[in-house]
Amino acid sequence: MKKFLFLVVLLLSTLLLAKPSRVAYVINGSLGDQSFYDSGYAGIKKLEEDFKVQTRVIECNFDPSLYYPSLVTAAQWADVIFVISYGFEEELKQVAMKFPNKIWVNIDTVVQDEKGIISSVDYREEEGAFLAGVVAAMVTTMTDLAGINPQKIIGAVGGDDDIVIRSFVYGYEQGAKYIDPEVQVKVIYVGTWDDPAKGKQAALQLYAEGADVVFQIAALTGFGVLQAAKEVGKYAIGVDSNQNPLVPGRVITSDLKEVGKSIYTVFKMILDGTFERGKVYSFGVKEGMVGLAIDEYTRKILPESVIEKIIDIQNKVASGEIKVEPYRP
Amino acid sequence: MGAIVVQLLHAALSSATPIALAALGGMFSYHANVFNIAMEGMMLMGAYYAVYGAYRFGHWLYGVLFALLSGLILAGIFSLLAIVLKVDEFITGIGINMLALGWTTYSLRATFQVKGAFISQTIPPIPRVRLPVVEKIPFLGAVLSSHPFLVFVAVLAAFVCHVVLYQTKFGLRLRATGEEPAAVASVGLSIGRLKFWSAVLCGIFSALAGVYLSLGYVTLFSENMSNGRGWISLAIIILVRGRPVPIMLMSLAFGLLENLGMLLQRYDVPPQFTAMLPYVATLFVLYSYARRLKTS
Numbered sequence: 001m002k003k004f005l006f007l008v009v010l011l012l013s014t015l016l017l018a019k020p021s022r023v024a025y026v027i028n029g030s031l032g033d034q035s036f037y038d039s040g041y042a043g044i045k046k047l048e049e050d051f052k053v054q055t056r057v058i059e060c061n062f063d064p065s066l067y068y069p070s071l072v073t074a075a076q077w078a079d080v081i082f083v084i085s086y087g088f089e090e091e092l093k094q095v096a097m098k099f100p101n102k103i104w105v106n107i108d109t110v111v112q113d114e115k116g117i118i119s120s121v122d123y124r125e126e127e128g129a130f131l132a133g134v135v136a137a138m139v140t141t142m143t144d145l146a147g148i149n150p151q152k153i154i155g156a157v158g159g160d161d162d163i164v165i166r167s168f169v170y171g172y173e174q175g176a177k178y179i180d181p182e183v184q185v186k187v188i189y190v191g192t193w194d195d196p197a198k199g200k201q202a203a204l205q206l207y208a209e210g211a212d213v214v215f216q217i218a219a220l221t222g223f224g225v226l227q228a229a230k231e232v233g234k235y236a237i238g239v240d241s242n243q244n245p246l247v248p249g250r251v252i253t254s255d256l257k258e259v260g261k262s263i264y265t266v267f268k269m270i271l272d273g274t275f276e277r278g279k280v281y282s283f284g285v286k287e288g289m290v291g292l293a294i295d296e297y298t299r300k301i302l303p304e305s306v307i308e309k310i311i312d313i314q315n316k317v318a319s320g321e322i323k324v325e326p327y328r329p
Numbered sequence: 330m331g332a333i334v335v336q337l338l339h340a341a342l343s344s345a346t347p348i349a350l351a352a353l354g355g356m357f358s359y360h361a362n363v364f365n366i367a368m369e370g371m372m373l374m375g376a377y378y379a380v381y382g383a384y385r386f387g388h389w390l391y392g393v394l395f396a397l398l399s400g401l402i403l404a405g406i407f408s409l410l411a412i413v414l415k416v417d418e419f420i421t422g423i424g425i426n427m428l429a430l431g432w433t434t435y436s437l438r439a440t441f442q443v444k445g446a447f448i449s450q451t452i453p454p455i456p457r458v459r460l461p462v463v464e465k466i467p468f469l470g471a472v473l474s475s476h477p478f479l480v481f482v483a484v485l486a487a488f489v490c491h492v493v494l495y496q497t498k499f500g501l502r503l504r505a506t507g508e509e510p511a512a513v514a515s516v517g518l519s520i521g522r523l524k525f526w527s528a529v530l531c532g533i534f535s536a537l538a539g540v541y542l543s544l545g546y547v548t549l550f551s552e553n554m555s556n557g558r559g560w561i562s563l564a565i566i567i568l569v570r571g572r573p574v575p576i577m578l579m580s581l582a583f584g585l586l587e588n589l590g591m592l593l594q595r596y597d598v599p600p601q602f603t604a605m606l607p608y609v610a611t612l613f614v615l616y617s618y619a620r621r622l623k624t625s
Contacts, residue, residue: 034446196446197554
């Protein structure tokens with residue numbers, strides 16, 4: 001009997017799952033960061049175009065009182081729910097428990113419930129940060145480049161002291177040491193995600209301490225970092241989306257996290273039936289979900305030989321020849 | 330090491346300027362006994378319209394003009410509600426702060442079709458001043474040079490405000506409005522009008538603080554970029570009881586501590602603590618000040 005019931009449930013759920021036509025995108029913050037959330041939104045838009053599904057975005061604007069109702073609203077309406085759930089992992093588990101037939105995909109962190117309802121997309125951000133560290137260390141040792149001092153110091157500005165940012169920094173340090181073990185990495189955690197003025201201040205301090213390249217890992221605060229590079233004639237590295245054109249000639253490259261692409265990939269897996277509930281999908285350089293943005297702005301700063309070397313290292317990370325250690329708190 | 334200290338002091342001036350400007354504006358309301366907390370909103374609105382004007386018309390002067398207009402409009406709304414219609418000043422202030430956040434966020438999306446932040450190479454920043462003689466002095470030159478001109482405006486304004494407040498008829502009347510409104514009314518002056526002028530001055534100074542943020546400090550607008558600086562300025566006004574020169578000094582101390590906090594991260598102080606530093610120090614100053622006042 002039990003087996004039979006199980007089969008019925010399985011059959012029903014596969015039938016229900018057969019054609020997801022409504023996709024919701026629930027985020028803890030709001031669209032407009034021109035990187036992380038927006039990248040996901042671009043993926044959602046693409047689903048709309050390519051698969052003719054209906055989509056809806058629910059923004060929580062960092063208001064914790066909206067987390068629970070947003071999830072419920074999403075679950076009542078959609079078949080597939082993509083969630084960026086920093087800070088409301090518990091709410092996600094509770095609501096998923098109430099709507100176990102829906103497909104729940106949590107992005108950027110790992111959320112696991114006992115029944116295996118929620119799947120997660122986890123980025124190996126340390127790999128992208130590793131490559132950023134490689135570029136920064138190469139540039140700080142290229143003393144013939146304008147604005148580069150002989151000291152081997154690079155910097156990073158983090159939005160806050162949390163696990164994701166720590167793993168960025170950890171990867172960045174590994175990348176720098178891979179190029180030259182003598183390179184020193186200095187980090188400032190600003191403690192706010194939407195204050196570009198403070199971000200600039202932090203970057204200026206790092207430049208004064210001798211850093212030639214500063215990696216911004218701070219959302220809107222980080223825009224100030226890019227402008228600081230321009231002011232002192234040094235270099236910066238962008239994050240999450242391609243920020244190279246924002247301050248041309250000063251942003252060497254950007255460490256990309258392709259949230260949109262991964263939403264698209266996961267949705268395709270749901271359609272062709274290879275998707276598994278409760279699984280943690282680990283996406284990194286190999287899957288093309290993390291990597292560097294190298295474009296004409298990069299080519300204006302770095303010679304072709306250096307770019308080739310960077311791409312070579314990126315390929316080695318993808319093939320697994322170079323192992324990047326994940327951050328363990 | 331020298332470069333780091335120069336940068337620290339240079340940065341302290343930069344961080345202090347928007348706070349000092351907003352506090353100098355709010356100070357006038359303080360003396361007129363108007364509890365005005367709208368500096369945050371006025372600053373944010375000023376920051377947005379500075380970028381709007383400068384980008385739209387291609388010159389920073391338009392940015393300043395638009396920012397001042399936005400400050401005047403908000404001051405007008407404040408006066409209408411809080412002074413003419415006698416709505417609670419605190420509630421009016423909260424309303425203005427929320428309006429500014431919502432309005433600038435909406436306008437950013439509606440006008441520039443971006444969310445979050447508007448950044449462009451074609452926004453003209455306000456000019457930076459190089460001091461001809463001071464520049465040559467080894468240490469001081471590096472600290473004081475190449476700031477946006479509003480930094481020096483803020484420092485000068487502190488002294489000018491001191492003179493206006495304590496040496497002019499207007500200043501005397503303004504303070505009298507706060508301390509003894511009946512006396513002001515008895516000589517035939519309008520209390521409402523004096524309070525109105527205090528709100529206007531607050532609007533102008535706070536808008537300038539906004540201009541400094543979005544066209545001086547950085548050259549972009551991002552949602553909620555004032556990020557609590559208006560509230561800090563309010564705390565400073567109350568802390569120093571509205572005296573202009575101490576406002577400038579407290580703002581500088583605050584700026585210095587904020588940047589010192591970041592520097593301390595180099596010595597393994599957890600970032601959560603370094604971010605607290607300016608606030609803890611302010612509380613400590615407040616405590617020791619109040620204690621001294623009580624014992625004397």
